[in-house]
Structure formats: C-alpha cells, structure tokens
Amino acid sequence: MTSPLTSDDLFLFNQGTHYRLYQKLGAHVGDGGTRFAVWAPNGKQVSVIGDWNGWTAGKDLLHPRESSGIWEGVLKGIGHGARYKYAIVGPDDVTREKADPFAARAEHPPATASVVWQARHEWSDSAWMKSRGSKLAHHAPVSIYEAHLGSWRRDHGEVLGYRELGEQLGDHVAALGFTHIELMPIMEHPFYGSWGYQV
Numbered sequence: 001m002t003s004p005l006t007s008d009d010l011f012l013f014n015q016g017t018h019y020r021l022y023q024k025l026g027a028h029v030g031d032g033g034t035r036f037a038v039w040a041p042n043g044k045q046v047s048v049i050g051d052w053n054g055w056t057a058g059k060d061l062l063h064p065r066e067s068s069g070i071w072e073g074v075l076k077g078i079g080h081g082a083r084y085k086y087a088i089v090g091p092d093d094v095t096r097e098k099a100d101p102f103a104a105r106a107e108h109p110p111a112t113a114s115v116v117w118q119a120r121h122e123w124s125d126s127a128w129m130k131s132r133g134s135k136l137a138h139h140a141p142v143s144i145y146e147a148h149l150g151s152w153r154r155d156h157g158e159v160l161g162y163r164e165l166g167e168q169l170g171d172h173v174a175a176l177g178f179t180h181i182e183l184m185p186i187m188e189h190p191f192y193g194s195w196g197y198q199v
Helices: 007-015 126-134 162-176
Strands: 026-030 033-039 045-050 070-075 083-089 095-098 144-148 180-184
Touching: 033 083, 045 070, 144 162, 162 180
Parallel strands: 144 180
Antiparallel strands: 026 033, 033 070, 045 083, 083 095
C-alpha cells in the first residue's frame, strides 16, 4: 500500500490549508492492511500499540515522512475494530501513549484507546447534494439551533442513537421555526465532558 500523502498534501499541510486531512491521517483500512499516519513533529520514534502486540511500544514502528513531522506505515493483519494508540518517544526519551486525533472511533471512558473503523454506511443523498447548490441560500434568513447530541434528550437516562435523534430533533427544530441545526459533537471523542469541542 503506497502512501496517499502526495507532495501537494504535504505542501497544503505545512500551509495549514489542507481541508481533507482526515482522509490522509489516522487509521485507514486497505487491501494490504491498515495504514496509520500521525503528526508527531518532536517524536524520536513512533510506533502503533494495540491488543495484537500486547500494547508494547517499539514493535510496530512508523516511519517519518520527510521533514513534515508526519509518521506513517502499514500494519498487515490489523483491521476494522482493532484498538490502538500511538507510542511516541519524545525528545526527553520518555515514551507517551497517545490516542489518535484523527481516529474515526474512540473507546468509551474510562478506556481511552482509538479504534480502527471502516465506515460501511452507503449514502443515498446524491440527488439532494446535486440540488443544494441551486438553492438561493443567501436570499433567505438563517436561524441555527445548536444541539449537543448526548444531552439534548435522553431515554430513561440513556443517550439516544442517531436514528432516534434524527427524527425527534428534526421535528423539534422545525416546530420551533429554525432553518438549520449545528450538531455537537459530530465525531467520536474520548472525553465526554468536553462535549466534543476538541475534535
């Protein structure tokens, strides 16, 4: 599996203008295994640890990509659902275990590992996506309802799933006259108390 990070990607990354970095960093399952990539500019060594290697640093090493600070590599036999972290040796020679800031999924606290996750959702909104550009959005008022999905509404103390939330929240917001919804959080994150602001 060759690196999907091109010289253009590295240029945009260094400029701070790479708007699809989530497609390049993190864990991505492919035919040859799972490709891992993380930005650790001060790392002296970076490895991936997980259940498969007994959470032992230094076994599954990543390699630095030029002088970008990005470390990457492919691990064979690691796939969907595998728990992992990065073991980063800092300039002080101390190894620190870090969750993946670009992980598609995270364990629920108090566990803090990232999870390799291959999305299997098949989008069926292509007609809507094509038509949305023809709408005159700038000629109509906008009223945004911000909702934290984990605390907006609960079912006997349990957080609702996306399917349950989608219908209930949509009806609620429409009844109040809002035109848009801003969701928090929209990505998995390891610390629930943050409301997902760090992702």
